[in-house]
Amino acid sequence: MSVATWSPTKASGRYRDVPEDTKRQLFEEVKSDPRYPDFLYGCYECGICVSACPSARFYDFSPRVIAQALAREDVDRFYEILMEDIWNCAQCFSCVRCPRGNNPGGLVTLMREVAVRHGLEQAQQALQGYSRVIYKIMLKGNQVSPDMLQPDFFPDWGPWVREFSRNMSTWRKAIPVDTLRNVTDAAWRTDDKTLRELYTIWFETGNMEVIREVDEGLYELLVEIMEEELEAAS
């Protein structure tokens, strides 16, 4: 089935339609990323990317359709993908076995960036429950930490999580690696200077503005803590 006839109707009524110009503007934003030409060279429609894609097995998701829609600059299809599909990608990059040299996973990353920058509702929905992770990564420079392993968040990981949670403090002390021992709010012990350099990177690259689009309250909290740290050091 080609892009022209592919009509999943999976999204009807689930997101707000926007004028053609807005779709075109969002598309142009993706296309203007300097990485875009490295990620898209056209599409043979061979489907190798789909056969390797884990998300294609479990969702109505196709890396081939993404490559095709972007290559044809089909902004209507692009907008559907932006609103419905991009958050289903597992970002494993199995699709880069594409014989044309495409990187559909990379295209998804660019589209996600645009979705987040514009604070699209679908991006906010996809990231519900994720704010505590953003808090950790921005402040500590670590995605996860022992104190995030709580039974309420990981009930499907079994009684092990409850046992861990009860014993976290002692178990962390029983690790012989100096930088890990007794650290529970981060993955390892990080220098204050290192974290200040990280905060500078977030501010200087416009990364904090991205966070504001996802969660304004979290943004204000982070800025307050980071600015205090940076000011105290200067």
Next chain:
Amino acid sequence: MSEQVIPLTELRERKAQPVRPNPEEAPRPDLREELFELEARGELIVHRVPEPFAEVTTKYGRTKKVPIDRLWHHKSCGQCGHIPGYTTSILWLNRQFGIDYVDPTDQTSCTGWNYYASATSNAVAQILVMCRNFAAAYETGYYPLIHCGTSYGHYKELREQLVHHKELRDQVRRVLDKLGKPLVVPEEIVHYSEWVHVMRHRIAERQVIDMHDITACVHPACHYYKIVAEDAIYDPDIYGGQRTATVTALLQALGITVADYSTWFDCCGFGFRHILVQRDFTRSFAVLRKIEVMKDEANPDMTVTHDTGCVTTLDKSQFAAKAHQRRVGVPVLADSQVAALAMGAHPFRVLQLHWHSTDWRPLLEKLGIDWQRYWAEFEEDLAAIERGEKPGLTWEDAEQPILTR
């Protein structure tokens, strides 16, 4: 059948032949040459692999240098946070071989997990996080060894973007100047499993646990060999050079039977965002496409992989599946843990197996390891810590192998 069609038998025959690629015919230019050109133009500093190093062959037949000594351990947040025996085993192996290393506190994670999960960042910020860490390593004089498969893949891709886009380099340099850091890029981006790979024969020489009765399935980590594929190690003697050799070559050196299974190319189901906030996908994929297939086709004693997300996903996804009577129950270990165990590392002080969810006891019993005895020792450690008699475990407590030949 037309004469142009290659007969199936011939295709099978070709497939059975080891692949010996010619680097002259590589589909992509050698990025290292471009790096050195940029250095010659004064745009950046190339951090060279120090001696001693081993030379290995990568996917397109090029040679890659893997440093042996003077290592700056670029730790993984997922490993250190949730699977600390992974990291401990890597460092334990370093210590056993007398490797000079730095375990830095001047390091952040690559933040790539967050980027692939939420896209709440951008290319310049991601490259800067990488370059800040590389500059920190360079300042110490030690060479970065990347623990996480995602950091490794992410950094390779970011390095490529940095080299190919002057506008990104200019933006990165502006912020690095503000931080007072040089723009340093390593000559090779090296994953810890590549260090384990080149050390595998030395590890086997010091093996004290017989592993010949063990069958393992290998899950090669996507971000190790799919992102910037040409940097991964391939060897004509392992899978005929048609899959990456890391992990498998180690297991074979230790006498373990590596059993094949049909979904070896599939990812584990981690998904970055999914593992944290949408685990129905992760659990389903990990169980239906990986663990059950391994169980049905190979019935392994363990699954071995070499990345943070893969160990987490494959290990933690099995509990809920068990409640649904799925065919699960395969312990999941990192290659560093297997290597350390083979050399007699303590299952709890070093491998920290109590952080793993899927039952590892049958594996240890099959290896003839009296895990109850070592758990009792570890419980005494915990009790001493709780009584305040010791602040925690140190390398002095964990260094000694449990068995000697």
